[in-house]
Amino acid sequence: MNLMNALPEQFDFYHLGTVNLEPEHTHPISEKLPDDAMAVAFQLSGDVSAALVLHFEKGLDPSIYSEMGNVIASRVATNLSKMENLDILVSPPRLLSEKHWENLSQGHKLTGRTYLHLHRGISIRLHAILINPPQGNTGHA
């Protein structure tokens, strides 16, 4: 099962434009959270144990991008329920500190897909990363 296949391709995001998955666009992910980035994590639990992290530029409203991450994580859970009949719950969002990010990323090959948030002619790049963490370590306290 490839969790990446469950990522939503596109959705309208309230009154704030659209969010689109860039085709086959993967990006390298650092084991350190870049200084100019913030990350919000969602734990997926139940038939799958994983974390989805949405990584975005500092200075953006974390509440808006927490909700965007919530929509993406929930769509992953819903798609896996439809495609694979899996029962998955999503946790509330948690803003990740640099230390949390290091813990979460340790020992894992990190790959992600890029989303473009388009609103009123402005485009914002976001990275969605799915991680199968070590048992009991999802970056959540």
Added chain:
Amino acid sequence: MKEPKLYRFPTRKYHAMAKTVLIVDDIEFVRKTLAEILTEARYQVVGEAADGNEALLQYQRLRPDIVTMDIVMPNMSGIEATRKIMRLDKAAKIVIISAMGQENLVMEAINVGARDYVLKPFTANDVVKTISRALVDEPGRPHRETQAI
């Protein structure tokens, strides 16, 4: 990208008969967006809560005509909060507004007493139509039966 200023709660003067709403969601952006949509539609947003525990306290204090309830929240989920509010007040009207679209969750929400379910990201039309539909089967406010939680 700056979020447009949307939130004007509670500057509008409400009609005396405006239906009152309690908004429950752990994400501030969603609470603000819902408050804006409902205020524009002439509902009176009387309170907000960021988790199930807070929702329960606010419900007892405010006795709103209707509650919008998220599912995934810290401390107490929206399903559990719905179950507890319905035990407290069998006439409570609760509409679930969640990004979780699994059929079993929708069914669970309805089974514990939610009137309807709106999938996020919602449009203003989705919310207003669902809230008005959930309120419409109220020819007169039903007698409330209060029980201990």
